[in-house]
Amino acid sequence: MAAIPKRQLTAGQRKSQRGTEESPFVKWLLITVALLFSLVFLLLPLVNVFAQAFAKGFTVYWDALKHPNTLSAMKLTLLVTAICVPLNVLFGLAAAWAITKFEFRGKSLLVTLIDLPFSVSPVVAGLMFVVLFGLQGYFGEWLADREIRIIFAVPGIVLATLFVTFPFVARELIPIMQAAGSDQEQSALTLGANGWQTFWYVTLPSVKMGLLYGTILCIARCVGEFGAVSVVSGHITGKTDTVPLHVEKLYNEYQGAAAFAVASILALGALLTLGLKTWLEWREAKLEGLGQQAEAEVRP
Amino acid sequence: MQLPPHLNKLLLLAALTLFTAGAATAKDIKLLNVSYDPTRELYQDFNVAFAKHWQTKTGDKVTVQQSHGGSGKQARSVIDGLEADVVTLALAYDIDAIAEKGRLLPKDWQSRLPHNSAPYTSTIVFLVRKGNPKGIKDWSDLVKRGVGIIPANPKTSGAARWTYLAAWGYALKQNNGDEARAREFVAKFYQNVPVFDTGARGATTTFIQRGIGDVLVGWENEAFLALKEQPKGGYELVVPSVSILAEPPVTFVDKVVKRRGTTDVAKGYLDYLYSDEGQEIAARNYYRPRSAAVAAKFADKFPKLQLFTIDEVFGGWQQATKAHFADGGHFDQIQRR
Amino acid sequence: MAENRFRVLPGFGLTMGFTLCYLSVLVLVPVGGLFLRTFSLSWADFWRLATTDRALAAYQLTFGASLAAAVINAVFGTLLAWVLVRYDFPGRRFIDALVDFPFALPTAVAGLTLANLFAENGWLGQFLVPLGIKGAFTPLGVVIALTFVGMPFVVRTLQPVLENLDRDVEEAAATLGAGRLRTFLSVIAPTLLPPVMTGFALAFARAIGEYGSIVFISGNLPMKTEIAPYLIVIRLEEYDYTGAMALAVVLLVISFALLAVINVLEQWANRFAK
Structure with missing residues (x-):
């Protein structure tokens, strides 16, 4: 999942590859298979969401979106995302810094622990927090006596979402920072920069594309998390329903078109973030290309 | 240790969001009815009627919030701490579980309301x-x-x-x-x-x-x-x-209503289900009413x-x-x- | 990469401290709590709860379908990555951007749409079901959902490697008279193997944990199309807390072991790539 900006091959490079290309038949066969695969698994699901959303006309679509319950679900999802993403970005940066810039015992254990939420079923994740904070859990009575609500309220949803999404940023940054080494940071320090300056002006710019990709994945998962949140939410309409839970609810209320209408907003969000990412990558590649060009021109 | 200015702002923002999230609690009476799947339409109608009834009776404004799902899942959520004032589930067994595993209401809950606590x-x-x-x-x-x-x-x-x-x-x-x-x-x-x-x-x-x-x-x-x-x-x-x-039973959850001080309104809510208005709303939403009078009125609606x-x-x-x-x-x- | 780290870089205490605190609150304490709960069971009870027929069938489906989906992704993901990097065709950039779509689309929505597409009256189902290919409410449906969810992994791990692949070696092989297939098998494939393995392992790990999309498409028939996480939910709904925890612990342990293997694989791949 490393986000290394794609480099466009120049025309000259392309020409020189003639001897190493497949026959046109094989080439187009491969392209056809790849296109078919992406048609079934990428394009059709995407188109289907919107087709279903508009199946009953635009009015139904619009009514579904402006319904107070939809709006409150959106508000909750945005709130959860706004809390989780900055925290996870912070964690990702800290963890990547500690792991890639220093040697210590138990590093691979730490890396594995960071990866854990990645393959732990979200249901198990939710369950773990119920075991801790549920009324029958370890802290349940204590919290109930103090009127502190964690499970079936916003904090529980935030915790479950945090758990499910925290590896994304760290996972993107670690390989990139590992590959970059720490020579640049050391030079900066030698030149008299303090730690924060080094981090802010040297490290951060060099990992910004990975950070961006990790953040996008993290946002996407925060917005879309279903299993873990479903266990800890309590499904109170208009209060603890996130957008994906609301989609399920609408679907169960015989409002298929409305469910897909709300789902289409999620899909649209997905498309927008993907578009943004592609555009940033493209800009980055262009800048890099310009830089290389300039470098080439300077050299005789 | 000096933080760069951008990071400072970010932290402040995060702290602010956390704070506002914690402070969002309202003052008027809110009742949570944790119910099973097919009652969505029934309680949508009933909650509106009850709010009107309660306001004319006591002057208080009640908003009833709903949570729907599989009956067992809903009961489990209540056991785990979902603060339901009233539960309206599909089986007496699920409320028994709340009484037994959660100890949130007495074991003889079913005798508290008429007709085995099943108003419809x-x-x-x-x-x-x-x-x-x-x-x-x-x-x-x-x-x-x-x-x-x-x-x-x-x-x-x-x-x-x-x-x-x-x-x-x-x-x-x-x-x-x-x-x-x-x-x-x-x-x-x-x-x-x-x-x-x-x-x-x-x-x-x-x-x-x-x-x-x-x-x-x-x-x-x-x-x-x-x-x-x-x-x-x-x-x-x-x-x-x-x-x-x-017989889908209903009851109030003692521990929750006691803590939240909603005992009266929760009981009023359930009693209203047995009233003529409540029974008619149930019948209109295709639940068989217990009241003989209402049943007679809707007799041709339900097959024998x-x-x-x-x-x-x-x-x-x-x-x-x-x-x-x-x-x-x-x-x-x-x-x- | 320099092996000897200089301790001159600052921030170890701060970052490590924060990392460990964060991990403790979010992972160690909850996981520990879960394990502690199951310790109240005797070993025999735990074993009985974790290995009921139904649980075994659920593991089998979870791991079998995840493996199948990961293999499909390894094959088609490699192909897709190859096509996206090596060839130019109309819509290439669009598809390239779309590869991340399964990451970005909420899984519940994915499950809904896939079920919709493959159901008897769906866009694809109406052609496939008469042919005997039932993509919704069958084990195949689980594989389809998992393939969708895990698709970006292989493509995204492979793409940068393919882009940085040194074409000189290929040219040399071609000059020496090797056919294209032979060049591919003996020159390109060995380089691609480690990233494909990593991508495969990631897709596999992700598939094991997947829940949201499957509940909509599998039909959840006990012993037939019921995945392990779903069985946990059912156990909870039956008030069988200990049963749920036993299953959860089994899944946790397997996930952890799997991740450890992946990390070893990745280290191996890194060394291989050098």
């Missing part, structure tokens, strides 16, 4: 596709080869448990109380099931929107609602000769059929659960074959 009843009927192509008239037609039955999963859904017990009860009646023959019948019944949804609503969706199966077996109210929602969809109601009297109760045939929920739905019970043995 329902039964299990069939919904078939237009023209009834498989010629289904009664339970015995369901076990024929090539009939696809859509019930929900008895392990998780209230409707599905009532369905299972209805089928079993029918078979017992047909075979003069022969348990082994009844089991044979129910085993055949579940061999014809292509998909198990967790809840009654999921099963309806599977049957109607995904076009799977020949018969939807489930709540009468759910079948009526499906007919109403799909006027040109082409479905027909089939009422079997005999079925079970399903022979109904048996769970206490008559199975000796109550605790026993039925132990024999049929517990791990290793009849249902598990049937599934394993």
Whole structure:
């Protein structure tokens, strides 16, 4: 999942590859298979969401979106995302810094622990927090006596979402920072920069594309998390329903078109973030290309 | 240690969001009704009526919040701390679980309100596709080869448990109380099931929107609602000769209402279900009313059929659960074959 | 990469401290709590709960379908990555951007749409079901959902490697008279193997944990199309807390072991790539 900006091959490079290309038949066969695969698994699901959303006309679509319950679900999802993403970005940066810039015992254990939420079923994740904070859990009575609500309220949803999404940023940054080494940071320090300056002006710019990709994945998962949140939410309409839970609810209320209408907003969000990412990558590649060009021109 | 200015702002923002999230609690009376799947439409209507009734009676403004899901899942959430003032579930067994595992209400809760704490009843009927192509008239037609039955999963859904017990009860009646023959019948019944949804609503969706199966077996109210929602969809109601009297119970959760100080309004809410207005709203939403007067008014709305109760045939929920739905019970043995 | 780290870089205490605190609150304490709960069971009870017929069937489906989906992704993901990097065709950039779609689309929505597409009256189902290919409410449906969910992994791990692949070696092989297939098998494939393995392992790990999309498409028939996480939910709904925890612990342990293997694989791949 490393986000290394794609480099466009120049025309000259392309020409020189003639001897190493497949026959046109094989080439187009491969392209056809790849296109078919992406048609079934990428394009059709995407188109289907919107087709279903508009199946009953635009009015139904619009009514579904402006319904107070939809709006409150959106508000909750945005709130959860706004809390989780900055925290996870912070964690990702800290963890990547500690792991890639220093040697210590138990590093691979730490890396594995960071990866854990990645393959732990979200249901198990939710369950773990119920075991801790549920009324029958370890802290349940204590919290109930103090009127502190964690499970079936916003904090529980935030915790479950945090758990499910925290590896994304760290996972993107670690390989990139590992590959970059720490020579640049050391030079900066030698030149008299303090730690924060080094981090802010040297490290951060060099990992910004990975950070961006990790953040996008993290946002996407925060917005879309279903299993873990479903266990800890309590499904109170208009209060603890996130957008994906609301989609399920609408679907169960015989409002298929409305469910897909709300789902289409999620899909649209997905498309927008993907578009943004592609555009940033493209800009980055262009800048890099310009830089290389300039470098080439300077050299005789 | 000096933070760069951008990071400072970010932290402040995060702290602010956390703070505002914690402070969002309102002052007027809020009641949470944790219910099962098919009651969404019923309580949407009822909550509005109750709010009006309560305001004229006491002057207080009540907003009733709803949570819906499979009956077992909802009960589990309440046990784990979902602060339900009232629970309106599909089975007495699920409220028993709240009493037993959560110790949130007394074990004799069912005697607190009239009619076994079930203000409305329902039964299990069939919904078939237009023209009834498989010629289904009664339970015995369901076990024929090539009939696809859509019930929900008895392990998780209230409707599905009532369905299972209805089928079993029918078979017992047909075979003069022969348990082994009844089991044979129910085993055949579940061999014809292509998909198990967790809840009654999921099963309806599977049957109607995904076009799977020949018969939807489930709540009468759910079948009526499906007919109403799909006027040109082409479905027909089939009422079997005999079925079970399903009694979805309601009660308030003592520990929660005590802590939140909502005892009066929660009791008022449940009492209002038994009032004429409440009964009429239930009947309009296809639940069979308990009140004789309201029942007479809506008599032509509900088909007549022979109904048996769970206490008559199975000796109550605790026993039925132990024999049929517990791990290793009849249902598990049937599934394993 | 320099092996000897200089301790001159600041921030070890701060970052490590924060990392460990964060991990403790979010992972160690909850996981520990879960394990502690199951310790109240005797070993025999735990074993009985974790290995019921139904649980075994659920594991089998979870791991079998995840493996199948990961293999499909390894094959088609490699192909897709190859096509996206090596060839130019109309819509290439669009598809390239779309590869991340399964990451970005909420899984519940994915499950809904896939079920919709493959159901008997769906866009694809109406052609496939008469052919006997039932993509919704069957084990195949689980594989389809998992393939969708895990698709970006292989493509995204492979793409940068393919882009940085040194074409000189290929040219040399071609000059020496090797056919295209032979060049591919003996020159390109060995380089691609480690990233494909990583991508495969990631897709596999992700598939094991997947829940949201499967509940909509599998039909959840016990013993047939019921995945392990779903069985946990059912156990909870049956008030069988200990049963649920036993299953959860089994899944946790397997996930952890799997991740450890992946990390070893990745280290191996890194060394291989050098």
